Amino acid sequence: MRRTVNALEEIFAAICNRSYPYEWDENHISFQLMQALRQLFSNRVIHFNGWSKIVDWQSFKNRGKQETSYGDIALIVNVQFTSGETLKGVVCLEAKRDFNSGNFESVEMAQLERLHANLPYAQTLLFTHKRQELQQKFPDETTWKSHIWVSPVNTAKQLFQQVHPSNNWKILRTAFPFTMFLTSRVFWGLDLDFREDVLKDIETGIHKIIDPAYLGIVNVYYEGQRPIEVSLADIWQEI
Numbered sequence: 001m002r003r004t005v006n007a008l009e010e011i012f013a014a015i016c017n018r019s020y021p022y023e024w025d026e027n028h029i030s031f032q033l034m035q036a037l038r039q040l041f042s043n044r045v046i047h048f049n050g051w052s053k054i055v056d057w058q059s060f061k062n063r064g065k066q067e068t069s070y071g072d073i074a075l076i077v078n079v080q081f082t083s084g085e086t087l088k089g090v091v092c093l094e095a096k097r098d099f100n101s102g103n104f105e106s107v108e109m110a111q112l113e114r115l116h117a118n119l120p121y122a123q124t125l126l127f128t129h130k131r132q133e134l135q136q137k138f139p140d141e142t143t144w145k146s147h148i149w150v151s152p153v154n155t156a157k158q159l160f161q162q163v164h165p166s167n168n169w170k171i172l173r174t175a176f177p178f179t180m181f182l183t184s185r186v187f188w189g190l191d192l193d194f195r196e197d198v199l200k201d202i203e204t205g206i207h208k209i210i211d212p213a214y215l216g217i218v219n220v221y222y223e224g225q226r227p228i229e230v231s232l233a234d235i236w237q238e239i
Contacts, residue, residue, distance in 0.1 A: 094111075149177060
């Protein structure tokens with residue numbers, strides 16, 4: 001697991017350092033991120049003490065026109081257990097990059113309100129051009145260094161309402177490292193949206209609820225099991 005965590009942080013640093021300043025926009029960063037995650041988690045075996053899990057990641061780009069901006073990245077996550085149970089749900093990530101000021105100047109409250117109304121379990125995905133070192137949450141007394149963070153949209157919405165745009169970097173106070181979000185939350189079936197209509201909306205490309213630019217199919221399973229196949233509409237092009 002430690003090797004995987006270190007690899008993720010190295011990838012995030014490389015993407016952000018390579019993109020800033022001339023290609024520092026959400027679409028470019030998200031594209032690079034989804035390609036890198038697909039490469040890293042190509043049937044990757046994650047070892048624990050005496051046992052292991054396999055993570056397989058496929059990445060896709062929406063080749064259609066996005067009419068709304070309900071989430072830049074969606075993940076369809078399948079988590080299998082040795083006893084036969086399966087968790088299948090969706091993660092929605094709304095990407096926001098910081099500007100030279102360190103603030104997330106492209107944040108619009110109306111957009112967050114729409115996003116929360118449609119996808120109450122969504123997360124803001126925060127890209128910072130400088131690596132941030134932030135205190136972890138109780139009872140963890142350590143700090144974490146990263147360029148990519150997440151904060152729940154419902155939390156972000158409440159905080160952004162109370163701070164001036166020139167100080168909205170403060171959202172990082174409620175942020176969680178994206179590395180930890182993936183490895184300690186998503187890969188275990190936590191923080192998923194289990195609504196069937198959201199899942200079908202993504203798979204079929206109808207996009208009445210969510211219109212992501214990128215899609216990840218994430219399978220987490222054990223040796224002897226097989227990844228769950230997901231049937232996608234032609235609008236999704238593998239990257």
